[in-house]
Amino acid sequence: MDQNLQMYLIVLFLAVVVISQALMISTTGTRAKRSRLLKQQLEYIAESGNTNQKSLLRKQYLDQLSxxxxxxxxxxxxxxLAEKLSLAxxxxKAYKVVFWLMVAGFGASLAVLVFTLNLQMAxxxxxxxxIGFSLWLRSQAEKRLNLFEEQFVEALDVMKRALLVGYPFTDVMKTVSEEMPPPVSTEFGKTFVELNYGVxxxxxxxxxxxxxxxxxxxxxxxxxxxxxxxxxxxxxxxEKLSEVIRGRFRLMRKVRTLSAEGRMSAWILMLVPFVLFLILYISNPDYISPLLESERGSTVLTVTGxxxxxxxxxxxxxxxIEV
Incomplete structure (x- = not known):
């Protein structure tokens, strides 16, 4: 395979990754910034609690290992890595994930070196x-959190009914963990266990x-x-909180629908130059070669990028659009 074509394919892969991550407007991009603000507020909320209790489940998990x-x-x-896996x-186990990533990386390098004889690609x-595993892990975390938020509204209704019956708050958490499907049942179950341990x-x-x-x-x-x-x-x-959250979900879906055309236009505008370059390179390499070989062509590619x-x-x- 020609070296210029290999470099082009690498740039194309990086461009697709950047575009896909940058255009997740309604989900990942906005939520990443919001998550950082949430962590700061959560640390402030937990200041009055016992800091030794914060990692109780983590300590219990480590005690079960050799x-x-x-x-x-x-x-x-x-x-x-354990935190990222938990979010997903x-x-x-984190150490097993690291081990299998190392095995997969070594296997991929060996396969690429055998089939292409290109040390750089290997x-x-x-x-x-x-990068692929990180993006997949991020996508899984996003899907799980979206599902959790959808179920969270129903969990609030279950909690409201349990409180009206007269259940104490700890039993309310247990009720949600027993009656709701995962992941919301799993998360409330962990909270119930922590409360039972005296956290x-x-x-x-x-x-x-x-x-x-x-x-x-x-x-x-x-x-x-x-x-x-x-x-x-x-x-x-x-009850009022569940009504507010449902209204927020309706607004988010409306915003996502109205911005779908813009996101698709962005995909097309950003990918058309790469697709056109690849078509010209395959159909007529001599026509596109001055762009890759001349100094002026390199300048044009840099400015274009x-x-x-x-x-x-x-x-x-x-x-x-913040919702």
């Missing part, structure tokens, strides 16, 4: 495996929001904590 597994799992990389709803193969309510609710970084969960936490400190009708508050990147940022800013 000494070797605990050594491999209990480190900054293991904790970071995967019950995988060295880039593990990076492609890592402070603030810390337990903060852990729930850390595992599910959502504005809706933060509003629920605030309502429960305020009711605990000042009193009030929690069932009525949860910078202009396309700036255009992508501008389109992203236009389509970004």
């Amino acid at each position: 000494a070797t597994e605990r050594w491999l799992e209990n480190n900054p990389l293991g904790e970071y 709803g995967l019950e995988w 060295l880039l193969s593990p990076l492609a495996i890592l 402070d309510l603030r810390v337990a609710l903060t852990n729930l929001a850390h595992r599910n970084p959502s504005v809706n969960v933060l509003a629920f936490n605030s309502a429960v904590i305020i009711q605990k400190e000042t009193g009030g009708n929690l069932a009525e508050t949860l 910078i202009s396309m990147f700036l255009g992508l940022l501008w389109i992203r800013k236009i389509l970004r």
Whole structure:
């Protein structure tokens, strides 16, 4: 395979990755910024709780492992990867994921080197495996969180009915974990276990929001904590909260529908130059070769790439609508 074509395919892959991540306007892009703000607020909420209780489930998980597994799992990389796997709803051990990623990267490098005899492509193969896995993990976390938010509204209704019957708050969490499907049942079940172990309510609710970084969960936490400190009708508050969340979902769907044409236009505008370049390169290589071989052609490609990147940022800013 020609070296210029190989470089073009690498650039095309990176462009598709950048475009796909930049144009997730209604989900990933907005939520990433919002999650950082949520974490700051959650740390403030949990200040009055016992900090030694925050990782109770993590400690319980580590205690079930062998000494070797605990050594491999209990480190900054293991904790970071375990958090990402938890957000994606995967019950995988972090050290095993790292091991299989290393095996997959080595296998991909060896296969590329055998079939293409290109050392550069072989060295880039593990990076492609890592990027692909990261994007897949991010996508799984996004799907899980979207499903959790959809079920969370129904969970609020279940909690309201349980409170009206007269259940205490701990039994209300247990009721949700038994009557609702996962992932919301799993998350409320973890919160119920923490409360049973004696974890402070603030810390337990903060852990729930850390595992599910959502504005809706933060509003629920605030309502429960305020009711605990000042009193009030929690069932009525949860009913109003569920109505607000349903209205927000309706608005988000409307925004997503109205912005669909803009997102599709962005995809077309950004991918057409790459597709046209590939067609010309395959059909008439001599016609496109001056663009790749001459100094002026390299300058044109550089300016074009910078202009396309700036255009992508501008389109992203236009389509970004906070709900």
